[in-house]
Amino acid sequence: METGKLIVFTGPSGVGKGTLLRKLLTQHPELVLSTSVTTRLPRPGEIHGTDYYFVNLEKFQQMVANQELLEWAEFAGNYYGTPRFQVEELISQGKWVILEIELEGARQIRQTFPKALRLFILPPSLWELEQRIRRRGTETEEAIAKRLRRAQEEINAANEFDIQIVNDDLEKALENLEAALFVPC
Ligand SMILES: Nc1ncnc2c1ncn2[C@@H]1O[C@H](COP(=O)(O)OP(=O)(O)OP(=O)(O)O)[C@@H](O)[C@H]1O
Numbered sequence: 001m002e003t004g005k006l007i008v009f010t011g012p013s014g015v016g017k018g019t020l021l022r023k024l025l026t027q028h029p030e031l032v033l034s035t036s037v038t039t040r041l042p043r044p045g046e047i048h049g050t051d052y053y054f055v056n057l058e059k060f061q062q063m064v065a066n067q068e069l070l071e072w073a074e075f076a077g078n079y080y081g082t083p084r085f086q087v088e089e090l091i092s093q094g095k096w097v098i099l100e101i102e103l104e105g106a107r108q109i110r111q112t113f114p115k116a117l118r119l120f121i122l123p124p125s126l127w128e129l130e131q132r133i134r135r136r137g138t139e140t141e142e143a144i145a146k147r148l149r150r151a152q153e154e155i156n157a158a159n160e161f162d163i164q165i166v167n168d169d170l171e172k173a174l175e176n177l178e179a180a181l182f183v184p185c
């Protein structure tokens, strides 16, 4: 049977992780993106069970207490976590599972899944990162400020990851991502 693999995908908010992953998954439908749990409110168009499992704080705390999350962290005022059951099940079936998670969660995964491939996505500059968050138009000023403060801390930790990819030109970044994932044996 083919061996499953865990792939961690991290980078500051607004760098383009979701955009890159949507393209990657269209071209490689055999890859599986884990659906996280969050206490954040849904953005317009986001669907429960597809983009996230949207839960209240009480439910999130219950999941933490019951050890239902593989990793979890607070990010810019909300909680996020990876449901354990789906990831463990999929990997045991030989699937390649991607976690799109922030830095603290990625550090936890490093402890529990040392063989996971860990990728960090960098912006071409902090200025461009801010433009991207603003252009997306999904966050309040307060949330943008929180996310940008966290961005510098995350970028400083990029060297903790196996591979760093700059998302300047989207197509080029996608090519680099594919090269990192599908290295010939
Ligand atoms: N290479 C790129 N060049 C220009 N704009 C980009 C590029 N990649 C992504 N974007 C744009 O930047 C914005 C943020 O992208 P995206 O939502 O994918 O970021 P993210 O890293 O998933 O953010 P978050 O962690 O907050 O969910 C989007 O409007 C997207 O269209």
Ligand SMILES: Nc1nc2c(ncn2[C@@H]2O[C@H](COP(=O)(O)O)[C@@H](O)[C@H]2O)c(=O)[nH]1
Binding pocket: 011, 012, 013, 017, 036, 037, 040, 071, 072, 073, 075, 080, 081, 082, 100, 101, 102, 103, 104, 105, 106
């Ligand atoms: N540690 C975790 N981080 C997660 C998870 N799911 C998403 N995220 C990260 O949170 C921020 C903000 O996401 P947003 O959707 O509110 O913009 C971003 O860096 C995501 O990668 C998770 O399960 N665990």
